[in-house]
Amino acid sequence: MDAPETADRLPEVEGGPHLRTVAMPRDANASGDIFGGWTLSQMDLAGGTFAAEHAGGRVVTVAIEAMRFLRPIAVGDEVSCYCSLEKTGETSITVKVETWARGRGRGKPPEKVTEGVFTFVAVKKD
Template identity: 55%
Template sequence: MPKRDPAIRVTAMPADANAYGDIFGGWLLSLMDHGAGLVAARRAKGRAVTIAMDGMEFHQPVKVGDEVSVYCTIESVGRSSIVIATEAWRRERHSEHGGKVTEAKFTFVAIDETGRPRPVEGE
């Protein structure tokens, strides 16, 4: 597990799983988007929306009861866009054993109250 705080951490529940007990990929993608969205909104100092994400490859399944942590790193900031490298990690419920599940880059655009792109403010 990375040695920094996650953007978001949740427990995978039965409603998030398929008939085999594996967590749906869409649920995991949504969780990653939520985590990256929190980071983007803080950096943009306001509303930021997802406009793209690169492909994902799943390295291992997430099971019901696993703790899922999403870690985010801002890779670049443009005039109105923010690219965030996002990783999802799992940890078995009753142990320290786990590993990286998947990763992707999410691109957000800061928008104003009318939904139009706006500049990302400086640090």
């Protein structure tokens, strides 16, 4: 098994994370781990905002590929999503999203918990 990625290797993206939030009890399952769907929605928000900035307008999610859940997120963890441009087409934008979590009060460095590749398509008002 590969060594966990730590703060020494956080993604180098301009402006830091594209989304940062704290995982709350309402987002957890009965075991105290954060639902994968909640994590996925945070990644979609971060990636969509990033893609909209690059597209200069509204975008919608059309595909999620290569999704990997690497570690659980706990209630109280600070969750950060980092986005990087993978490729662009005439109307599509593919974005890699990495999610990192830092345990509150645990003195541990951030760890990568999830990663995925999202494809967005630019749309007009009508």
